[in-house]
Amino acid sequence: MKFSGTMIELGCIRQFALVIGSLARLAKLCVLRITRTHLYFIINEPGTVHRAPGLWAELDQGHYFSTVTMSGVSEEHNEIFLEFEPDKLSGTLSVFKSNNAAVRNLKIKLAKKLSPCLTLEMQMPSFSEHARTVVHDVPVLPLPRRQWHLYQEPEMPHFTASIYLPPLKKLRHVVERMKNLSSSLTLAANRKGTLVLSVTSDAANVSTYFRNLTMPTWDLEGAASQMDEEQLHSATVEIKKLISFLAGEQIGPCKVICNIVDDRMVHLFLLHDDVILQYFLPAARSS
Amino acid sequence: MKCTIGTTNVKDFGRAIHALAKVGEELYIEPSQSGVSFRTISSSRSAYFSYNFGNSFFTFYDSGLGGQTPASGEDTFRCKVAMKAVLNIFKGIHNLERTVQRCKLTLKWEEAKLIIQLTCHYGIVKTHNLSFIECDALQAVYDKESCPNHMVSDSRVLLGALSSFHQQTLEEISFCFTPRNLILKSHVEEPDPSKVVHTVVTLTRGEFEDYNIMSNCELTVCLKEIRALLAFTGSTGISTKAYFSGPGSPIIFTYDSKPLYEGTLVLATLVQKPEVGTHPASKSCHEPRASTSIRKASMNNTLRASEISMMQNNLPNTTSGDKAADVTVQNITVALDNSRVEDIPHQQKDVVRGDTSHSEPIVPLLRNNNKAAQEEEEDSDTVPSSPPAKKSRFFFRRCFEATFNPDTLPGHNVILAEDSDEGD
Numbered sequence: 001m002k003f004s005g006t007m008i009e010l011g012c013i014r015q016f017a018l019v020i021g022s023l024a025r026l027a028k029l030c031v032l033r034i035t036r037t038h039l040y041f042i043i044n045e046p047g048t049v050h051r052a053p054g055l056w057a058e059l060d061q062g063h064y065f066s067t068v069t070m071s072g073v074s075e076e077h078n079e080i081f082l083e084f085e086p087d088k089l090s091g092t093l094s095v096f097k098s099n100n101a102a103v104r105n106l107k108i109k110l111a112k113k114l115s116p117c118l119t120l121e122m123q124m125p126s127f128s129e130h131a132r133t134v135v136h137d138v139p140v141l142p143l144p145r146r147q148w149h150l151y152q153e154p155e156m157p158h159f160t161a162s163i164y165l166p167p168l169k170k171l172r173h174v175v176e177r178m179k180n181l182s183s184s185l186t187l188a189a190n191r192k193g194t195l196v197l198s199v200t201s202d203a204a205n206v207s208t209y210f211r212n213l214t215m216p217t218w219d220l221e222g223a224a225s226q227m228d229e230e231q232l233h234s235a236t237v238e239i240k241k242l243i244s245f246l247a248g249e250q251i252g253p254c255k256v257i258c259n260i261v262d263d264r265m266v267h268l269f270l271l272h273d274d275v276i277l278q279y280f281l282p283a284a285r286s287s
Numbered sequence: 288m289k290c291t292i293g294t295t296n297v298k299d300f301g302r303a304i305h306a307l308a309k310v311g312e313e314l315y316i317e318p319s320q321s322g323v324s325f326r327t328i329s330s331s332r333s334a335y336f337s338y339n340f341g342n343s344f345f346t347f348y349d350s351g352l353g354g355q356t357p358a359s360g361e362d363t364f365r366c367k368v369a370m371k372a373v374l375n376i377f378k379g380i381h382n383l384e385r386t387v388q389r390c391k392l393t394l395k396w397e398e399a400k401l402i403i404q405l406t407c408h409y410g411i412v413k414t415h416n417l418s419f420i421e422c423d424a425l426q427a428v429y430d431k432e433s434c435p436n437h438m439v440s441d442s443r444v445l446l447g448a449l450s451s452f453h454q455q456t457l458e459e460i461s462f463c464f465t466p467r468n469l470i471l472k473s474h475v476e477e478p479d480p481s482k483v484v485h486t487v488v489t490l491t492r493g494e495f496e497d498y499n500i501m502s503n504c505e506l507t508v509c510l511k512e513i514r515a516l517l518a519f520t521g522s523t524g525i526s527t528k529a530y531f532s533g534p535g536s537p538i539i540f541t542y543d544s545k546p547l548y549e550g551t552l553v554l555a556t557l558v559q560k561p562e563v564g565t566h567p568a569s570k571s572c573h574e575p576r577a578s579t580s581i582r583k584a585s586m587n588n589t590l591r592a593s594e595i596s597m598m599q600n601n602l603p604n605t606t607s608g609d610k611a612a613d614v615t616v617q618n619i620t621v622a623l624d625n626s627r628v629e630d631i632p633h634q635q636k637d638v639v640r641g642d643t644s645h646s647e648p649i650v651p652l653l654r655n656n657n658k659a660a661q662e663e664e665e666d667s668d669t670v671p672s673s674p675p676a677k678k679s680r681f682f683f684r685r686c687f688e689a690t691f692n693p694d695t696l697p698g699h700n701v702i703l704a705e706d707s708d709e710g711d
Binding site: 088091092094095113114115117124126127128129130132133134135136137138139 | 441443444447448450451453454480481482483484485486487488489490491492493494
C-alpha cells in the first residue's frame, strides 16, 4: 500500500483545505478512498436510506497533484480505504485558510510511524534561503477489504423534483434566520422553477419563495413528466444539518443541484471544476 | 511608590500584564530605586516570569523608598495582588491604546492598597483600588552566563513556527537544538501517542539572528508560557534571546527594550527519561502519573542547576543588588531549618527564594521536593531487594501454584514448634 502526492499550486492547496474543513464540520469520522485517478471522501451516516452515505466527495487527482504515486492493496483491488478524523487533518491545513498564506509545496503521503498516518510535509517560506519544513502526522486507520462495500458510490436517488439552488450565500442567510424559529425545515420544489423553504412553529408559519430558478435536465426521467408541473414536492430536514452543508459555499461551487425525494430525503449536489460533493440529507419526521 | 505611565507606554504595560497573567495567578510588585519589577510564578512553580520597568518607562517615577536603597531586605516593600484583578483593568489592549491618556499606579503602604488610575479621553478617570498582601521577594535563581548555548530569534520566526501546532490539547513542546537546525516537536505522552497528530517543524539556523549551540540537546517545555512570551514579543516586535544548557536545567528567555523595560522568563524543562528514550515502544504505556513525577524531578533539577550557578560564584542579577542577595542566602538557611537545610548550607535550594524569616512561598515547595526525592530514594531501595523475592518464588515454585493444597503434603498436621504465647 503506497500513496504519495505533491501539490504545488496554492489555489489547489487552499481548495483542498476548504474541502477538508467542510468535512470537519459535518462529521467526526470520515473515510478517504484513494483510487488511481481520484480521491473520495465519504461520510457514512447511520440510519440513512439504503445505507447511503451522508456525504460523497470526489476529487480529481490530476487537478490537485502534480505528481502522484499510488499502489493499492493488491493488483486486483488497486484501492486504499483510510478512516481518519477530518478535524485533525483540517487543523493541520488551517494555515492555508488565511489569505496571506504562502507555501512552496505540500506533499501528502501514507506512512507508517508510531501508527499508520497520513504525513503532510510542507515547505514554507522562511527568513533564510532554506525553506522551513513542517511535518504533520495525522493518524489514520486503514480499513480491511471486508468493510469496503460500506463505502461504495451511492446510486442516484429516484427524485421527484430537481432544481438548481440560488446562490448558497443567500440561502444560508435565510436558513440561519429560520433556524431560530424551528429545528426542522421543509424544502419544496416544483417543475416550474419554484423553491420554497418553510418552517413551522407554534406561533408562525414562515415560507420563503424563490421563483424562476433553472432546472437541470436529466436523462433518466421520462414517466415522471406526466405529473402536474405545479405540484410541490417536499421533504423536511433538520436545519442544523442543512446549515452545515450550506457552509460548503466557501468552496465556491459553480452549480448546486437540489434533488428532492418526496418525504424521504434531500440530495444536494455541489459541482465545481474538480470537486463534486454530494450530500444526502435524510428527511426528518415532521411533527 | 508612585508612578505614571504615559500614553505611548500604556499599551506595552498592558501587554506585559497580559503575558504575566497567562503564567501565574498572583502579581508580585517590587519597587526599587531604579524601577519597578512585576513578577509572577506559575502554580506548579515551573515557570518564573519577570518584568523590570526602568525609570524612563514612566513619565513620573517615585520609588517612595527615600534616598538610598535600604541595606537590609526588610525595609524594601514588596507586595502581591491577585492577577485577575489587574488583568481586568488592562483588558482590551486596543481600546487601552486609544482611550487612555495616562495611567497612574500608587502603592499606599499604610492602607495596603494599590491604586490604579486610568485617565481617559473626555475627562473620564477610572480609579481601581486593589488590596495587596505584603509578601516576600520572588526571585528565581538562574544564571544565563553559565549556559553554554544561546540563540537570538526574531519573534516572528518562533511565532510562525508555533503557529503550525494546532492541537488544542497540546501542552508541551520539544526544542531539539542541533548545530545546524532547530527542530520543534509536539511532545505527547498520554494517553495514546498514536492517536494524535504529531507535528515537526524544522528551522535552519539561518533564520535566527544568532545561533550558538555547542552540542545537541533536546528541551521539553510547557507551551503555554512560551505562547505568553511570544504574544508579547510578537506584538512589540523585539527579538528574544534564549539561554540553556541541557534537559532538566532551566531555559531562560530574555528580551529588552532598553532602557524602558526588560523581561525574563525562566522555564523548567523536562528531564529526559533514560529507558523510555531507548525503547520507543514503552512510550505508549506511559501513564499520566509518571509524567507528573518526571515533572517533579525536573523541578529538582532546576534547583540543582541553580546550585551550580551559585557555586560558580556568579551571583544572579537581583534588583536589590549583591548585598541583598547575601542577606537572602543567610535568611533562607534560618527559615528552612526544619527541612533538610543542613545538607546544603549557604546554598539555594529552589528556583524561587524568599528572604524574610517567614518565607511562605518556599517551604511547602521544598518539602514537596524533598518528599519527591525521598520517594525516589525509596524506589531505588526496593530495586536491590526484589531479586530475593523472585528467588523464593523460584525455589518454592510449587507453593505458588494454583493447584497447590498444603493438606496433601505428608506430615502437614505435625507441629514441630508450638505457636508462641500471646500477650507477653
